Amino acid sequence: MLQVAFIREHKSDVIKGLAKRNIDATEMIEEVIALDESRRQLQTKLDNTLAESNSISKEIGNLYKSGKAAEANALKEKTSQLKEDSKAYNEALNDKANALTELLYKIPNVPHDSVPLGNSDEDNEEIFREGDIPKLHEKALPHWELAKKYDIIDFELGNKITGAGFPVYKGKGAKLQRALITYFLDKNTAAGYTEYQLPHLINEASGIGTGQLPDKEGQMYHVGADNLYLIPTAEVPGTNLFRDELLAESDLPIGITGYTPCFRREAGSYGAHVRGLNRLHQFDKVEIIRVEHPENSYTAFEGMIAHVKDILRELKLPYRILRLCGGDVTFASALTYDFEVFSTAQDRWLEISSVSNFETFQANRLKLRFKNQDGKSQLCHTLNGSSLALPRVLAGILENYQTEDGIQIPEVLIPYTGFEKI
């Protein structure tokens, strides 16, 4: 959520920035300013009414104390009108404040200057590419065929016990999953992130804190009896750790990492691109989350990019980095780089990590602040990224490391799997 004061002071910049997302926000921004203006006016009226009624109350107290009950009773009558007024002002104020909040929830973050123009993922800008694309043998298979051939992932069984998009990992497939999770966590903690185990269900307040609610309610699985949601990513519980926190400047930066399963309803997805591991309702992911001083957040962002690069280099997977364009950058993000691994057998790129700087957008909703050197409260910057998402990394490994007599395990993973080949 953008800050009202920021919108008020940088109106044209905000409109110009949002235009990069191909939206004309002029009307919304004008409305925000108008709502805020009338909210402030009502607040002043309410405050004045309350001030008057407070001072009368004090007077009544003093009169009673000095035994002047008759005068006190006379004053009491004066307050009834004030009470009515303040009630009316209060209601009007709440209406305006709610309307303002609702509107602010609908306005996405202003993209960073470096975000390129564009309408869709086709306009994303490739900024880096590394790793050799292997030459596979003639009988090379896509990962869903390999999974079947080596009996390491069973999609049918998942269909039986839950439904499509809930694969069952078996034997070396299951072990490889566990190896990847441990390897990622080890890499992240070695880079200074503190490991957390987080709840897999979140309440409404947490959903609002990171922006899944109220708008994207349909993307999450909802447990109606307890009004809880299954997490779509560790970002939600991980970032909400810091909801309503006022940190000391010396607490920053904070870096945490955690492994969680992720649950996504993915309503509306279909077709060949969702085959196998490409798109799932339940998948595993190791996430990194940072809370940063505003001055350092872009340095931290570069650090996260370098960190993910390092992992992919070690895994020896061919990958590229995209700077998402205005039309593709997510709602809350100011700047997002996507990492994609090349799936040789499918001849396409698969997104395996997304690293974003949200600047103050999440922190404003979360009320995540720190006390700066002037002793003032200031919003932190939040960032997060996958480090990494499992299924497509697995797909990339299966496809790129396949040989005619089995699938090689990347060298760095062998200590974790305990086997060299599937």
Next chain:
RNA sequence: GGAGAAAUGGCAGAGUGGUCGAAUGCGGCAGUCUUGAAAACUGUUGAGGGUCACACCUCCGGGGGUUCGAAUCCCUCUUUCUCCGCCA
């Protein structure tokens, strides 16, 4: 699941209808002293709204109510603790 107790500032912890945004301690910050540090002493220190700045307003777990006036009384929800039950 049953019975009882509780929720106050960064933390601990007083406060049971008026001058309480809240004693005190710890912590933080600034200073004195010191070659420096520690100790000691002095001062200062909650958040949000509002204002050019003041004034002023709101907040004592969340929501609602009683009252001229609520941290304090009532209702309700949530959470925590103790005991009992169940249990990986």
